[in-house]
Amino acid sequence: MRVLIYHQDADNWRRILSERLPEAEFIVAAERDNPQADYLVAWKPPANIFDEQRTLQGIVNLGAGVDALLQNPSLPRDIPIVKLRDAGMGELIGDYARYGVMHFQRDFDCYRRQQANREWREQPLIDKPDWGVGVLGLGAIGTRVAQMLAADGYPVHGWSRSPKQIEGISCHHGDAGLDTLLGQVMTLVTLLPDTPATRYLIDRETLAKLPAGASLINPGRGTLIDETALLEALGSGDDETSGRLRGALLDAFPTEPLAAESPLWRHPRILITPHMAGPTPLGAAADQVADALDALSMGKPIATIDPEAGY
Numbered sequence: 001m002r003v004l005i006y007h008q009d010a011d012n013w014r015r016i017l018s019e020r021l022p023e024a025e026f027i028v029a030a031e032r033d034n035p036q037a038d039y040l041v042a043w044k045p046p047a048n049i050f051d052e053q054r055t056l057q058g059i060v061n062l063g064a065g066v067d068a069l070l071q072n073p074s075l076p077r078d079i080p081i082v083k084l085r086d087a088g089m090g091e092l093i094g095d096y097a098r099y100g101v102m103h104f105q106r107d108f109d110c111y112r113r114q115q116a117n118r119e120w121r122e123q124p125l126i127d128k129p130d131w132g133v134g135v136l137g138l139g140a141i142g143t144r145v146a147q148m149l150a151a152d153g154y155p156v157h158g159w160s161r162s163p164k165q166i167e168g169i170s171c172h173h174g175d176a177g178l179d180t181l182l183g184q185v186m187t188l189v190t191l192l193p194d195t196p197a198t199r200y201l202i203d204r205e206t207l208a209k210l211p212a213g214a215s216l217i218n219p220g221r222g223t224l225i226d227e228t229a230l231l232e233a234l235g236s237g238d239d240e241t242s243g244r245l246r247g248a249l250l251d252a253f254p255t256e257p258l259a260a261e262s263p264l265w266r267h268p269r270i271l272i273t274p275h276m277a278g279p280t281p282l283g284a285a286a287d288q289v290a291d292a293l294d295a296l297s298m299g300k301p302i303a304t305i306d307p308e309a310g311y
């Protein structure tokens with residue numbers, strides 16, 4: 001089997017995948033004139049790759065989100081696509097979410113501002129059992145994140161499109177379920193895939209359903225959030241009480257890198273990180289990629305994405 005690899009770290013992927021599947025031929029994709037391959041292993045491949053590659057029998061997406069791949073108009077519709085499932089990203093994103101939840105629950109945002117004013121004042125503590133956390137999206141990553149936050153002692157509410165049952169998590173689904181969840185959470189963590197159904201789900205109406213003083217953490221996709229509504233809900237002051245929404249920790253943006261002129265950079269109650277919440281650990285991911293290539297080439301059963309649903 002011949003496998004074409006497209007990734008910024010393709011040489012490393014080639015090395016690590018060759019160790020796992022020594023009989024396969026791995027080729028690092030060049031800009032053009034690549035030989036015809038049986039499988040493509042890629043993260044955000046260039047638009048023309050599917051015009052060039054005519055014999056592909058399957059694709060392995062080197063990430064959890066398939067939005068970038070599905071937006072390619074030349075993507076063949078009749079071949080299986082396998083994506084990474086958790087592969088170590090869940091725990092990293094879980095740590096990111098825990099940092100964010102504690103930032104707000106333990107008032108580190110207030111203390112940062114107080115320090116700037118040399119103000120020594122202890123804030124009244126809201127205990128973990130009274131600090132509901134919502135996790136939107138209960139795929140492999142969302143589930144792991146929800147479980148980590150629940151293990152920390154927060155009451156965790158999860159939301160997904162279809163009904164789910166996860167031990168220790170109050171699971172909700174559908175429009176009514178979303179409203180129920182929003183009313184009970186002090187921090188909302190968004191981990192939904194980018195699909196037509198989730199785009200700008202966090203808009204003015206959704207934000208208005210959160211309790212006053214709630215906070216938002218988005219390690220998912222930038223397109224989940226209506227930025228104008230977010231800025232409006234935050235208000236303009238640097239004091240935590242100046243808007244309905246207390247603060248936001250954002251890792252993903254509709255266009256990355258985030259433009260220098262974006263007002264998000266300058267807002268005193270927005271924390272910005274450069275899409276670093278869940279880097280893909282090579283080892284765990286390589287095991288999944290090797291298993292996927294083995295299953296695809298041997299006709300063994302393997303979970304593939306549903307292009308219509310978008311995940």
Ligand code: GLV
Nearest residue numbers: 062063064065066
């Ligand atoms: C990263 O954003 C991914 O989808 O894996």
